[in-house]
Amino acid sequence: MKPITKIEIITRPEKLEELKAAMNKIAVTGMTVTQVYGCGLTKGHTEVYRGQEYNINLVPKVKVEIVVCEVPVEKVLEAAKQACQTGKIGDGKIFVYPIANAVRIRTGEEGDIAIVDPADMPK
Amino acid sequence: MKKLCTIFSMCLLLMFILVPVVFAADAPAESAIDTGDTAFVLICAALVMLMTPGLALFYGGMVRTKNALSTIMQSFFILGLITVQWVLFGYSLAFGPDINHFIGSLDWAGLSGVGLDPNPDYSETIPHQAFMIFQGMFAVLTVALITGAFAERMRFPAFVVFALAWATFVYDPVAHWVWGGGWIGELGVLDFAGGTVVHIISGVSGLVVALMIGKRKGYGTDVILPHHLPMTVLGAALLWFGWFGFNAGSALSANGLAAGAFAVTQIAAAAATVSWVLTEWVQHGKPTILGAVSGCIAGLVAITPAAGFVGPMPALIIGLGAGIICFLAVAVAKAKLGYDDALDVFGIHGIGGTWGAIATGLFASTAVNPGGADGLFYGNAGQLTTQLIGVVASWVVAAVMTFIILKVIGLFMQIRATADQEIQGLDITDHGERGYAYQDFMTGSHIGLGSASQDSSAKTTSV
Numbered sequence: 224m225k226p227i228t229k230i231e232i233i234t235r236p237e238k239l240e241e242l243k244a245a246m247n248k249i250a251v252t253g254m255t256v257t258q259v260y261g262c263g264l265t266k267g268h269t270e271v272y273r274g275q276e277y278n279i280n281l282v283p284k285v286k287v288e289i290v291v292c293e294v295p296v297e298k299v300l301e302a303a304k305q306a307c308q309t310g311k312i313g314d315g316k317i318f319v320y321p322i323a324n325a326v327r328i329r330t331g332e333e334g335d336i337a338i339v340d341p342a343d344m345p346k
Numbered sequence: 347m348k349k350l351c352t353i354f355s356m357c358l359l360l361m362f363i364l365v366p367v368v369f370a371a372d373a374p375a376e377s378a379i380d381t382g383d384t385a386f387v388l389i390c391a392a393l394v395m396l397m398t399p400g401l402a403l404f405y406g407g408m409v410r411t412k413n414a415l416s417t418i419m420q421s422f423f424i425l426g427l428i429t430v431q432w433v434l435f436g437y438s439l440a441f442g443p444d445i446n447h448f449i450g451s452l453d454w455a456g457l458s459g460v461g462l463d464p465n466p467d468y469s470e471t472i473p474h475q476a477f478m479i480f481q482g483m484f485a486v487l488t489v490a491l492i493t494g495a496f497a498e499r500m501r502f503p504a505f506v507v508f509a510l511a512w513a514t515f516v517y518d519p520v521a522h523w524v525w526g527g528g529w530i531g532e533l534g535v536l537d538f539a540g541g542t543v544v545h546i547i548s549g550v551s552g553l554v555v556a557l558m559i560g561k562r563k564g565y566g567t568d569v570i571l572p573h574h575l576p577m578t579v580l581g582a583a584l585l586w587f588g589w590f591g592f593n594a595g596s597a598l599s600a601n602g603l604a605a606g607a608f609a610v611t612q613i614a615a616a617a618a619t620v621s622w623v624l625t626e627w628v629q630h631g632k633p634t635i636l637g638a639v640s641g642c643i644a645g646l647v648a649i650t651p652a653a654g655f656v657g658p659m660p661a662l663i664i665g666l667g668a669g670i671i672c673f674l675a676v677a678v679a680k681a682k683l684g685y686d687d688a689l690d691v692f693g694i695h696g697i698g699g700t701w702g703a704i705a706t707g708l709f710a711s712t713a714v715n716p717g718g719a720d721g722l723f724y725g726n727a728g729q730l731t732t733q734l735i736g737v738v739a740s741w742v743v744a745a746v747m748t749f750i751i752l753k754v755i756g757l758f759m760q761i762r763a764t765a766d767q768e769i770q771g772l773d774i775t776d777h778g779e780r781g782y783a784y785q786d787f788m789t790g791s792h793i794g795l796g797s798a799s800q801d802s803s804a805k806t807t808s809v
Contacts, residue, residue: 270571272571272634272636273637274630275681277571
């Protein structure tokens, strides 16, 4: 069984389309996208309601989770960096995790075979 | 079964109370009724009615998602509750035959004797019931205004008892004092459409409730933001629209006075919108829409007592002043004093109403309304003193009575929501419904919040 890796990309919501296009180009077909709030070095912004100022510290981000085994992790990282980079504070972070196992619920297949397209599998 | 019996007996009771009215309605109308005046006042009453659901949206947009419905409910339910109270005894207490310039008698309870002929004490040209229902809309709105002060934290049962008690022991007497032949009106205090009766007493009472039941959980530490400002803007627009009925209708006649009141209402609201936005822009660097709608309400509040007594230029000054004064009350004074008047009932209605009542003493002119009086700038300094007496009296009665009412209610029921209820939100804990179903915005289907209890029971029986 080939090692399975999860890549978690937290970035600007407006970069989602570019990121999806970049992943499509390197044949990554599956992903899970979540709307999240977060902050790193970003200080947020100020909103004013009836003269009271509120510091909005957590800003909207998207979290894209991708699990790969065939596609090299380095390739995913490189494509994600290129798609999401603006050079300004708030571009986000990428985290890489090893995955212990994966199960395809429809067929019950386990391991690397559960996350790749059956058409791509060596016969 | 027991419930059915109770409902049936209540219906029977109401029928007996209403019998005299049914007979009164059969009495022939007098020819003195002016159809133009009547049409005008009835339409104005309908406009004022619309202000309460408008207020519900205005307030509803300013609270958090979890309290949107409970806040709207507090205003909307008042439309029912206070109308019933008004019919049964409220109108009689406020406008019924005077007892020692202090309160109306209960002679008109159940609207007995309030028929379709004019009552010359209030207006000679419209049916008495037209006047009654127009004033009823004022009573409804005034009670609804207070709810903004204790939004997001008062339990519904306590709120219902409070609203009934407040309407009976604060609104009805003060309305009698100013408009029903009571001592404040006799003193010569000018209050055209309710600066004292509606705005000062609701604002001051709101502050007292806010102080007594305490701040919302997380106030000052958590970020508590309006959840739907477009809803607030819609509500404010309905309030502005309805306010023409409120002020112009108070002329009780489709005449020049009504036209003047209508014009100055628009002028003051516009001026206050501009001055609030400009003040906020200078102070905080950005002009906000919440500021614009808050400003228009402040201007409308301030012109209300003066509407039938001042000309266009004084109205402009009253409006400009209201925008600045109320902004400072809400953005500076409230922050310094640290109380949680959630939706700024005191800052806008209490302070705006007080400014309007004082400004009436400055700018009133008999050239505008011969039935009124001259103010300080028209050579009558005494009017300002008279207005101040009205202001102080209404502040004191609102504060003291609200304090007593809350203390008494607190003896036999829990007023404030528990910490858990507050965290979950009053929509679910008080009403068992939510303003917004959590859903997947792409498919429109609900994200599982549990299974429908009816379905699951059906499944278990069939298995």
